[in-house]
Structures are given as C-alpha cells and as structure tokens.
Amino acid sequence: MSRPSRRPKLPAQKPPRRPLARPKLPPTPETPEHLCEADVAEGLERIAFSELRRRFGENVERLDRGEARPGALRFSYAGNLYHLLGLRMAQAVYLVRRFDVPRPKALLGHQHFTALLAMIAAVRDLSPAEAYQTLTLNAAGSDSSVMRRLKDELAAATGLKPADEGDLLIRLRHPPGDPSAWEVLVRLSPRPLATRSWRVCSREGALNAAIAGAMVFLTQPKPDDVFLNLLCGSGTLLIERLALENAASAAGYDLDETALACARRNIEAAGLADRVSLNLGDARALPLPDKSVDAICADLPFGHLVGSHEGNLELYPELLREAARLLKPGGRAVFISHEVRLMENLLADSPRWKIEQIIKVAQGGLNPRIFVLVRV
Template identity: 40%
Template sequence: MRHNAMRRGRPDRGGYPPFHRFEVLYLPGLCDVVSAEVRAALGIAVEPVAQRDDSLQLTFTGRWERLLALRTPVAVFAVLTFAVPRPQTLLSGEHLPAVIAAVEHVRRLSSARPAVSFRFDAAGAGSSVFERIAQQIAAGTRLRYDHAAGDIVLRFRRSVSIADGWDVLIRLSSRPLSHRQWRVRDVPGAANATIAAAMAILSAPRPGDRIANPMCGSGTLMVERLLAGPASACLGFDIDQSMLAASADNLRAAGLAHRTRLLQADNTQPGWTRHGPFDVVFADPPWGTLMGEHSTNETLHLELLRRAREAVKPGARLVFLTHEVRRMERCLRTAEDLWRVNSVTRVFQKGHHPRIYLLTATGSARDDAIE
C-alpha cells in the first residue's frame, strides 16, 4: 500500500477511503477455520500478524460491508500505518485527517445502531497526548469521546509492518461480531456465536444435509449452520419447553423458522433418533458451569454419543462442543466402535478452553435407515 495515498485519506471513486489493509481478530485456536472462511467468502489469502496468536492480516479492496459479513472472527479492524516515531507526531500534518476519514466511514457502516462515541485502546490512553488526539477526532467527526464505553474502538501500537512507525487500527463494528442481531433471546450457557459458526464450517455443510441438534437450547447452532448454507432438513430437540421457545424466537429473528422443526424430547432417550437418519448432528451439552453438573456430564456425553450414532448412517458427521475434555476423551474411548475422531479444535474463550470434536460415524452400528 502506498503510504502517501493513505495519509491523504480521500475517498476513492466507490466512496471508500484508500485504506486496504485490515486485521481479523479471532478466538485463539480458530485460525485455520477463520482463514478458510476468508478464502471462501472473499477469495483472498491471509497471513498471521507477527507475534500474535489471535490476528490475521489481509489486503482487501472491496466493500467493507463484506468484511462485516464474516461469521467466525471476533472483529475486523482497518489498519492505517504512519511513518512517525511517536503518537504525538500524529497531531501534525495530514496524519490525523486520514484517521478521521476512516472513522467517518466506519460510522456510516453502523446504520442499525449508529455510533455516537469513540474510545481508545492503547497504553497511555489517559495521557495529555491522547487527550489532544481525542479532541481533534471529536471535532472532526462530531463523535463524543467516551474512554470507557465508546462505540468505535481505535487501537494504537508500534507498527508491525514498518520500522519506527505507528499503526492505528479502527474496528469496523461498534460491537464484537460475535454479537448477532438475530439473538433476541439468550439463555445461560448458550454457545458463542463465532464458535457455532466455526462448527458449521467444520461440518463441511452440504445442501442435502439433514441436520439434528439435540439439546438445542437457544438455537445458536441451528441458526449458524443454516446461515452457512442450505440444508434439506433441520430438527432441534430439547426436553425444556422454555428452551424450545427461545430457539423459536431466535430462528424467527434470523428468518429461518420456516426451515426448521422443533420437537420436545429427552435427548438421552431414543425418541428423537427415530426422526433420522441424519447426515449431521450438532451437540453442545452443558459444561457444568452455568448449566448442568460436572458429576453427571460424563454419563450425559456418553449417552449423546450413543443416541447420535443411532440417529445416523455410517459416514455421518457429529460436531461436538465441550469443555469437559477429560470426560469426553474417556467417552470416546468407550464409544470408539461408534465414532472416529477426524479432528479436535481447541478454542480459547474468556478463561474457558472448549474443544470442537469432529467425528465420523463408523459402520459398526445399525446401518439401516431409522424409521
């Protein structure tokens, strides 16, 4: 990228500032999944950011809205690089007008919830230098500086691309991308939406998939799978009627209610399996923190593995999210004649380290279609 064009900050013919470098922030562990989504959705490659295990960098010249349509990242930032020795130098020349131009464009992106404020994420953000930078950005954008809860986030750091330079990163969304507009109902222990989107990608979605989601809770896994691509059928099961109601509300908000069917069923009992055979089963049993009990989770995990195998034919996929790693490993050894482990993806999420197990049904269980 030409730094002189970047400093001018004038919009190009499409109305976009000429800033084409971006960083994608993701939950550690999901690098391969996020990279795959970017390649599939945008047709471009990504590279890791030096000394970071949660960020990828890319060059993109299309509409910024397409970056916000990615479902597995936590956030996307526009990256502006300045050949200046310290943040104070940003106050001179045309450096700050370039930042203001990018902030203005980000504000125009957030039409559903218009941004009214901004904040800094930087060491020394309370210093007099950053106070002066905040004053000039506020004057140039008419946004309010809110150091604690500003809508638009600006990060300042030493440049990772040029020597003796500084990067300014501006988040394209006022809220993390894991916040979904369709989530009108939340329940304790609901799956993180970006992890659910990663599970959908790991399942290798196909248009002919018949999908089952036992213990469907608020419907996160069903929504993210159907947003990833069409399916021939999608059934959600839960013993708790209030959970089914939450799923129904979220599916309606996502415009997917007509593509799903919700049924009340005990997920550890054989009743729900009679609706198969399914091609893909998604499972996210309680982790024993906000929901469920650690003492009974091993039995629950094993029963889910057995029931899911009854509901599918050989070669079907089971995508299983759990924080109970040791219990899950013991269950998989017990059920090794039912499921083969294809991959295990470890995710780091706010102090939790859940794993996504991608399993394939073996040929040792009942092979005939389940009526």
C-alpha cells in the same frame, strides 16, 4: 490507501444464500486493497481464514504467517469492506493503517489526522449513520495528555461522544514487532461481529456465535443436509448453520421449555422461523429413525454454568450413543465440551467414531475443545 466505494445496496440482515466460494476478481479502482485484522477465538485462526478464502478467493492474502499472534488474523483484502461484515467466524474485523511516526502526538498533525478521519469515514459509511453515537480510543497510556487530546480532537471532528464502550472503536498500538512506528485499527462495525443482531434472547451458557459459526463450518455443510442440533438451548447453532448454507431440514431438541422459547425468539429475529423445527425432547432418546441425519452439532454442558460433572458422566455416553444411532455412515458430529478427559475416554477405541480433529479453543476464560467426529 484510497477510500472504499460506498456500501452497495444489500439487505443488511439477510444471510448470504449463495455458496461461500467465489472466483478471483481482478482488483480495480472500485476494489482497493485494504490492510485488515480480525479478532478470532484463539484456536480458530486457521478456520476463520478458510472462511475468508472461501468467500473472497485470492482477493484475500494472509499476512501474518510465521509471526501469527493467537487470536488475531492479519490479511490484505481487495474488495468492498462492506462484504467483511458478513463474516461468521470472526469476533470483530478492523481496518488497519500504519503511520510511520515515532510518537502518537504526530497523529495530530494535519496530514496524519486527515488520513485517520478518512479511515473513520470509510468505516462509518458501511453502517447507517445513526449506528454511531459514541467513540472509544484504546491505547496503552490512554490516560496520557496526548491520548486524551487525540481522543478529544477525534470526538470534535467526528461529532461522536467519548465513551467507555463506544460504537466506534479505535485502537492505537505499535505494528507487531515494530516499535518504531504506530498503527491505527478501526473496527468495521458498531458492535463486535459476533454480537449478532438476531440475539434478542440470551441464556447463561449460550455459545459465542462466531464459535458456533466455526462448528457448523466443520460439519462441511451441504444444501441438502438433514441437520440436527442436540441440546439446542437458545438456538445459536441452528441459526449459524442456516446462515452459512441451506439445509433440507434443521431441527433442534432441548429438554427445557424456556430454552426453546428463547430459541424461538432468536430464530424469529433471524427470519428463520419457517426453516427450523424446535422440539421438546430428551436428546438421549429421540423419536427419529436410525441413520436419518447428515450432521449433528451440540454445545454440551461443560459442568460449570450448565450441568454438573456427575451428571455429565451419565449424559455424555448416552448422547454419543444416540448421535451414533442417528447419523448416516460418514456423517459428521461436531461437539464442544470442557469435559476433555471424559470425551477422550469415551472416544478412545470407539468403533463408532473416527476422530477427525480436536481443536482447543478459548471461550470465556475456559479452554473447551471442539471435537470433530465422523461416523464410521
């Protein structure tokens, strides 16, 4: 695999303003083909691949059809690795290389070790030099003498200190379904992609940003949308919505002043302060006209860390009624909730909603569902 060209001079933090769809670019020596793998929240593999396809067209090809593993997406990518750092629905993305060796010890040989260092150099080239200080090698048997030696030699060659949660994450394992070889995965970023640089304030129950990215994607965002985030908490869905696509307006409502203050800090850090309105208000009765909103998202209280099941029995029907009042016909509401039976009961035979899909997703040891609803 040839070494990717240097990172182009793009602003590191700014979200893309252009549409996601891209024409196919012919592979050239400047756009080598890479083998990559993304960690995604289980249940969102297909949607995460749609994002890749929309951004990179036929320059990405899914490689694990038929043998897909939950939570993983394997693909080839013909392009500059730097552009993968802008993905919003992947938890983390790795550069992958297969080594046809029977045992990891062989990776210490000159040829393989040089190839490994070239992978690491390609990845470090994507971020500022100071972003990498430490290194972690993840492998079964990482306490064995061979793994310890490999880690020490990698540390010596890269100048990085071994650590439990290092900036440079290297995983070593057999290729899926092939115990005769080994493969090395190097994470493309010093932190998981879902750990957003805009998150300067967190709250218990804050939504995973990559799951929020998938939820706003499921609203089918358009640049002239009036977008509403009920129960906005720390602002995750608002930020992810505007990172994906412009909107005519984006407003968040929450009952809790401290949640709004937290959202304000995150939204400022994302550079979106002039594009989001944050409001103190009860999402069951908002001062907005009927049929005035194109898309609604909400991360509903699951009744564990946030809210209670008894409270949800009252809250959910009122929220659904208010969302139905505010949405234009054909508008989309995307909710995430762990109150699966309650939501299903409320939606069953509802004349207001058509259920487009219900997606079971893994988040923090739970399996909430993403409800994608269309206002009838």
